[in-house]
Amino acid sequence: MGRKESRTGNLRNTLLALVLLSPALLLFLLFVVIPVVQAGYYSAFEWNGMGPATQFHGAKNFVRMFGDRIFRTALLNTLEVVAVSLVVQLPLAFFFALLVGRRKTPGEFTFRSIYFFPYVLAEIVTGIIWKFIYHPRFGLPTVLARLVTGSQMEIGLLGDPNLAFSAILVVVVWKYIGFHMILYIAGLQGVPKELEDAAVVDGATNSQVIWNVIIPSIRNTIIISAFLAVIGSFNIFDVVWALGQGGPVHSTETLVTYLYNFGFRRFAFGYGSAVAVVIFALCFVFNLFYQRYIVGGQRNA
């Protein structure tokens, strides 16, 4: 910004700018800024959304929230999504990119398209497709188990509170892996071929090339993809919703399903807003950390 600050900033210019900005400003204020500020305000009230919010609650909503076992499950599940995204999904996506993004495997375009396809689906559609795959009577685990054991057993992963969330994590990895692969493939195209060749000439092994040449060269891409994975994980909702709406017995709640189930469905707008504040705080703190320690530590991010 600010290329020609010397240009006359007269009243006419200001008015013209305001006219041009007004549609965007109006929508942004009405539907983003005001609701976000309101969420902060309502979080201190007990309020069913009808009439003015008068029952001031101070920090009680937050105290109640952190004392709620279901909220703690939701928070832990959400953090589990973050962990699995970073530890399982991203490395696997990177592996996919190395496998089909470097013109070394025949049929790369086809493989890439197949890996990417799940990302094209609406989250809710993804959830429904997997609901059938996990179906206790006709689903894949049941069919496989029957093949192996020959018995008429049923395996209902989504109905089992101990296993349901792990089953959902599989779907999350499946759904978003292609997106991160595409980011990495785009990053790989910027790795200087000469650098890689030189390393090979010097007798570097494959894994040495990957660790010492490729990964440092696409550091920015890795940082961005990790950032998107974390923020996306904090806000995960649709897939979880389609696969059981947070159940069975709240074992698969995430922060946003918790917000929906305990804010919307029960018209507890104050309490729901307090949950929203926690989600925002997580995103905000993570963003600060990211800007300060990760982006701040380098140039050209």
Add this chain to the structure above:
Amino acid sequence: MRNLSRIIRVLTASGFAIVMFFPLYTNFIGGFKTNGQLLSDPFGLPTPFTFEPFQTILGRSGEFWTFFYNSVVIAAVTILLTLFCSMAAGVALSRISFKGRTLLFNFFVMGLLFPLTVAILPLYLQLRNFGLLGTRAGVILAETAFALPLSIFIFTGFFKDIPWELQDAVAMDGGGVITFALRVILPISAPVMTTVTIISLIMSWNQFLLPLVVLSNEQTFTIPLGVMQYQGQFTTGWNYIMAFITISIIPMALFYLFLQKYIVAGLTAGATKG
């Protein structure tokens, strides 16, 4: 040696491809089965093929076309509105100097920090205050508002790199910023407009939480909402659900297939906003 490593690579890639494609395969073939066949042999090929589920969904029931129409209308208007608002704002923030310009730019960009989920409860109340609850317009306005920070960021960045000499030349002929915007900026903005269009389309087409909260009448449902409610009906056979899903995937699949180059550019642009 080189051939061996190629073979290993193809085999590995194929193995993953089978795993990745299996759920989609199940869904695609499921729509061509009778329900009895689907439930007795969920993962085998259909014998014989039946087109009845597809015919029913595209023909008799008519629900699908309502959902499809709503999704198209909401996405199209959201995209147009987003382009209009963010391009106008982008011009103001990049080509006019006025007091508070940087402040306003930062104000919009700050919006990137607010996910829709954080604002969803008060947003619902806000839409209720305006009488927009239950309307497609409510979904459109909210979706547009949340698309603005990123698109304003993209447009402002693109516009400010246009040489000032061009603007001066237009000024010499007596043209102001608006003339400059229409004659110079608009014609060269096609690539960046494509990027913003793609980002908004994907967001709008797949959006679930917002329509779930705003829309209540089935006549206004979008495809994601429609498919969720369709599979929730107890009487619906899984073969119908799968056919429904297959049809709903087609527009997006075609879109990705033909615009792949732009989409990757768009996603990467969206991702690298930092």
